[in-house]
Amino acid sequence: MTQHIPIRRVSGHRPRLPHTQLLTVALDAAERGWHVFPLRPRDKRPALHGETACPGTGDCAAGHRKWEQRATTDPDRIRKAWSAGAFNVGIATGPSGLVVVDLDPVKAKDPKGTPDGVTSLQALCERAGQTVPATYRTRTASGGHHLYFTAPGGARLGNTVDKLGTHIDTRAHGGYVVAAGSTLPHGAYAVVDPSEPVPFPEWLHALLTPRQPSRALMAAPVPVRASRYAAAAFKAETAAVAGAGEGSRNSTLVRAARALGRFIPSGDLDRSVVEEALNSAGLAAGLRENECRKAVASALNWSVANNFGRPA
Numbered sequence: 001m002t003q004h005i006p007i008r009r010v011s012g013h014r015p016r017l018p019h020t021q022l023l024t025v026a027l028d029a030a031e032r033g034w035h036v037f038p039l040r041p042r043d044k045r046p047a048l049h050g051e052t053a054c055p056g057t058g059d060c061a062a063g064h065r066k067w068e069q070r071a072t073t074d075p076d077r078i079r080k081a082w083s084a085g086a087f088n089v090g091i092a093t094g095p096s097g098l099v100v101v102d103l104d105p106v107k108a109k110d111p112k113g114t115p116d117g118v119t120s121l122q123a124l125c126e127r128a129g130q131t132v133p134a135t136y137r138t139r140t141a142s143g144g145h146h147l148y149f150t151a152p153g154g155a156r157l158g159n160t161v162d163k164l165g166t167h168i169d170t171r172a173h174g175g176y177v178v179a180a181g182s183t184l185p186h187g188a189y190a191v192v193d194p195s196e197p198v199p200f201p202e203w204l205h206a207l208l209t210p211r212q213p214s215r216a217l218m219a220a221p222v223p224v225r226a227s228r229y230a231a232a233a234f235k236a237e238t239a240a241v242a243g244a245g246e247g248s249r250n251s252t253l254v255r256a257a258r259a260l261g262r263f264i265p266s267g268d269l270d271r272s273v274v275e276e277a278l279n280s281a282g283l284a285a286g287l288r289e290n291e292c293r294k295a296v297a298s299a300l301n302w303s304v305a306n307n308f309g310r311p312a
Contacts, residue, residue: 019082019083019085019086019087021086021181022082022086022087022088022089022181022182023078023079023082023083024181025089025179025180025181025182026038026078026081026082026089026179027075027078027079029089029091029179030072030073030074030075030078033073033096033097034073034091034092034096034098034179035071035072035073035091035092035095035096036071036072036073036078036089036090036091036092036179037067037070037071037072037081037090037092037176038081038082038087038088038089038090039087039088039089039090039178039182040087040088041085041086041087041088042086042088042183042184042185043088043184044088044090044178044184046067046090047087048066048067048070051064051066067090067092067176068092068094068095068174068176071090071091071092071095071096071176088178088179088182088183088184089178089179089181089182090176090177090178090179091176091177091178091179092175092176093171093172093173093175093176093177094172094173094174094175097150097151098148098149098150098151098171098172098197099149099150099151099152099157099170099171099172099200100146100147100148100149100170100171100172100175100177101121101146101147101149101164101168101169101170101204102117102140102144102145102146102168102169102170102171102177103116103117103118103120103121103144103145103146103147103167103168104116104117104142104144104167104168104169105117105142105143105144105167106167114166114167115166115167116144116167117144117145117165117166117167117168117169118145120164120165120166120167120168121164121165121168123165124164124165124168128203130201130203133147133149133198133201134193134195134198135147135148135149135193135195135196135197135198136148136191136193136194136195136196136197137191137192137193137195138179138180138189138190138191138192139189139190139191139192140178140187140189141178141182141183141184141186141187141188141189142186142187143187144167145192146177148197149197149198149199149200149201150197150198150199150200151172151200152199152200152202152205155205155209156172156173157170157172157173157200157205157208158172158173158174158175159171159172159173159174159175160208163207163208163245164204164207164208170208206286207245207286227268230263230268230269233259233260233263234260234263234269234274234277237256237259237260237278238256238277238278238280238281239281240252240256241253241256241278241281241282241284241285242280242281242284242285243285244285245285249282249285249286249287250287250291250295252285253278253281253282253285253287253292253295253296253299254295254298254299256278256281257274257278257295257296257299257300257303258299258300258302258303259303260274260278260300260303261274261299261300261301261302261303261304261307262303262304262306262307264300264303264304264307265304265307271300271304274296274300275293275296275297275300278292278296279292279293279296282295282296
């Protein structure tokens with residue numbers, strides 16, 4: 001005979017079912033102006049049909065609509081969606097006007113000594129002379145963290161992977177995050193800091209914005225005696241340095257100096273012109289003047305010594 005275990009009820013209220021709890025999560029997010037859509041129960045994948053299985057009806061009557069387009073803040077649509085099951089809650093960051101910094105934990109495949117996202121962000125802030133931003137923060141099911149920021153006006157940021165540092169990703173247009181209150185088989189998403197999201201820091205925004213060579217750099221004179229090949233290399237290498245991002249600026253500068261240095265012994269390029277152009281490019285990329293000049297001089301010395309007397 002099956003033994004029935006009575007459920008204890010407090011003050012006459014029935015225990016909340018999972019789909020009711022997740023409906024509350026979705027409605028609370030929508031009240032903040034965050035656009036939500038259902039994810040598969042205890043999963044991070046969207047619960048919506050894909051393009052190949054699109055029925056061409058309802059929201060998709062005029063053509064297939066993806067999860068970012070179907071994400072909503074409409075309470076009626078949310079209640080209807082979550083009445084069908086205990087769906088996790090996805091927040092479409094782009095339509096919600098959010099930029100979320102995703103700090104991942106160390107993975108099993110990572111080499112020994114690899115920093116986690118939290119450590120990488122702390123190091124990034126220290127190098128920039130900034131403090132770790134205090135903003136709405138959640139802990140992920142895997143032990144990582146999501147920092148929520150309001151997106152900068154007039155900019156359309158996308159998603160990035162490790163651009164700011166090891167295990168630091170960002171989610172904006174074209175991306176989504178799993179809302180606190182959602183669960184996975186190995187854990188749950190929970191709020192760590194309930195503060196309102198603050199604006200995305202300008203210094204972080206700058207690191208995610210591709211730098212364009214300055215007008216002065218683009219107009220840097222190439223010696224008349226330079227061969228067509230040397231002139232093309234000069235323009236390509238200086239542009240590469242100016243557009244280099246965080247984590248690759250120094251290495252790009254050194255590589256460019258070594259590449260252009262071999263044209264100096266042959267007389268195709270003048271050393272002072274190369275130095276000035278590369279230093280300007282390094283400054284445009286965000287490097288300090290003293291480190292630019294030191295790196296360029298050292299790399300050019302190496303290149304000249306190893307290419308002296310050789311044809312370019």
